[in-house]
Amino acid sequence: MSRYLILVLLNLPLIITAIVGAFVSYKLNNTSKRRLIIKTIFWVVILLCLVFAQNIYTYLYNEGLTQTEPLSLFDVLQITGIIYIFYVVNRLFVKVDVLEKRVQDLHQELSIILSEKDKS
Amino acid sequence: MKKKNVAFIIPAYNEESSISKVIVDINRHAKGKYSYEVVVVDDGSKDNTAVVASKAGVKVIKHILNSGSGSATATGLSYAEQQNFDIAVTMDADGQHHAHDAIRGINLIQKNQADLLIGSRLIDSQGMSRVKILGNKGLSYITYILFGINVTDSQSGLRIFSKNALDNLKWKTSGYEFCSEMLWRAKQQHLDIQEYPIKAIYTEYSISKGQNNWNAYNILKLLLKQRVVEFFSE
Numbered sequence: 001m002s003r004y005l006i007l008v009l010l011n012l013p014l015i016i017t018a019i020v021g022a023f024v025s026y027k028l029n030n031t032s033k034r035r036l037i038i039k040t041i042f043w044v045v046i047l048l049c050l051v052f053a054q055n056i057y058t059y060l061y062n063e064g065l066t067q068t069e070p071l072s073l074f075d076v077l078q079i080t081g082i083i084y085i086f087y088v089v090n091r092l093f094v095k096v097d098v099l100e101k102r103v104q105d106l107h108q109e110l111s112i113i114l115s116e117k118d119k120s
Numbered sequence: 121m122k123k124k125n126v127a128f129i130i131p132a133y134n135e136e137s138s139i140s141k142v143i144v145d146i147n148r149h150a151k152g153k154y155s156y157e158v159v160v161v162d163d164g165s166k167d168n169t170a171v172v173a174s175k176a177g178v179k180v181i182k183h184i185l186n187s188g189s190g191s192a193t194a195t196g197l198s199y200a201e202q203q204n205f206d207i208a209v210t211m212d213a214d215g216q217h218h219a220h221d222a223i224r225g226i227n228l229i230q231k232n233q234a235d236l237l238i239g240s241r242l243i244d245s246q247g248m249s250r251v252k253i254l255g256n257k258g259l260s261y262i263t264y265i266l267f268g269i270n271v272t273d274s275q276s277g278l279r280i281f282s283k284n285a286l287d288n289l290k291w292k293t294s295g296y297e298f299c300s301e302m303l304w305r306a307k308q309q310h311l312d313i314q315e316y317p318i319k320a321i322y323t324e325y326s327i328s329k330g331q332n333n334w335n336a337y338n339i340l341k342l343l344l345k346q347r348v349v350e351f352f353s354e
Binding site: 109110111 | 184185198202348
């Protein structure tokens with residue numbers, strides 16, 4: 001099996017998950033249409049780069065813009081790992097942000113309630 | 121005509137030496153003009169800010185933890201929203217704002233039908249040091265680059281909020297960067313943002329309490345982070 005095909009097959013589920021996740025968020029009114037479009041474009045661009053990786057490499061090589069060896073199996077794993085880490089880190093970043101906001105809201109609410117109690 | 125209910129919100133951190141002066145100044149200028157309440161949000165001060173404010177007879181909300189100027193302001197505004205105030209004013213606790221400028225702002229926001237009115241220290245920056253002018257202009261420029269909002273003083277603490285803004289304006293950051301983020305959120309909510317000139321009082325004390333220009337780097341970093349998180353958030 002071609003290494004370029006392996007690259008696409010390994011990353012396709014991740015990209016589909018990201019796009020479906022964005023679409024579900026939009027359908028559940030958790031995100032705007034604009035953000036859905038931006039996210040979809042972002043992941044589709046990554047997918048296109050993976051699908052046409054060989055063509056991009058050939059073009060760059062012929063134009064003298066890269067001197068690297070063609071894709072190895074190790075490269076495939078490395079690229080997949082980077083995309084996976086990118087996906088996970090962003091999910092975590094967002095989750096931490098949501099938690100931070102919730103703690104902040106809780107703190108504010110608690111302060112107001114306690115000040116009312118102090119008064120009475 | 122029914123007098124408007126106005127909440128004067130003063131976020132404070134270690135301001136025991138200046139807070140009573142600010143409260144006295146507000147009482148002197150607002151008495152008789154509005155039905156009002158002064159709310160001091162003590163952001164976990166280590167000194168007697170809350171005790172001094174309590175003695176001055178105002179409402180004190182104490183943060184259990186020190187969580188930043190943005191968070192303290194949000195607590196105050198959240199209280200004003202819950203208590204159904206018509207207008208809220210935020211002022212610095214270090215005494216750099218004149219209460220009569222706040223009163224002028226309250227009249228102006230009603231006259232101009234604005235949602236968020238910012239007291240700009242830079243429309244007439246006389247008395248402000250060059251370093252401060254540079255820092256504040258820089259941050260206003262950053263706010264413009266990041267969010268497309270063109271104001272002369274994005275970091276001013278003197279802000280007037282309409283009922284509409286009180287009900288709809290929420291932000292996420294808790295430090296000084298909230299000043300710029302608040303404008304961004306206001307823009308997202310299609311609120312009408314306006315400015316008017318104010319005079320800032322610079323004493324040795326208020327200069328020592330004010331933001332350091334190097335803090336602009338932290339503000340920029342946190343605003344960029346907010347932008348990135350927002351991009352990937354659901």
